[in-house]
Amino acid sequence: KNEVEQSPQNLTAQEGEFITINCSYSVGISALHWLQQHPGGGIVSLFMLSSGKKKHGRLIATINIQEKHSSLHITASHPRDSAVYICAVRGGATNKLIFGTGTLLAVQP
């Protein structure tokens, strides 16, 4: 069982829909990252969270440390949001990131 699990693995949405991607982890962490990767492309850091909630534009990320769970929400989704969204955690005693398997999002016009 992976230390970081994401769901769903694949998600297709219509433009304008509200999207939620979930991440659960089984290790103690000092921070959780949400990353975006376009096909064949580089990785963009969206959020780093250690508690609570953060918002940037149409993106919202929340984390519940007690439940070891985080969610990434996209409001008013757009085809340009189509990408792989990756949850990655940083363990308490280390600065390396442990990556989830990613969620492939396709937003159709």
Next chain:
Amino acid sequence: AAGVIQSPRHLIKEKRETATLKCYPISRHDTVYWYQQGPGQDPQFLISFYEKMQSDKGSIPDRFSAQQFSDYHSELNMSSLELGDSALYFCASSLTVNNEQFFGPGTRLTVL
């Protein structure tokens, strides 16, 4: 402000050759991380440096070595390349450890 720069962006090598990948962190960032992402795989942590010293080590093969220089740029040296080394190699930087990591565009290495 300029982001993390990696060079080259693409590299094609033959088996048993050597390769050097370079990473230039964001200005004032003193911590560099290397990750390897095989085809269809999650990125895997290789190694990290803080203030020119190795700070953490992951699943980096003995054939690979890395270092961080006085200007904080880092180089990943890969020898005796194997077909399985074909991957996207990401570098990330942060301002000290435990801060948000910013990723470079990656170097796509193909070993033939």
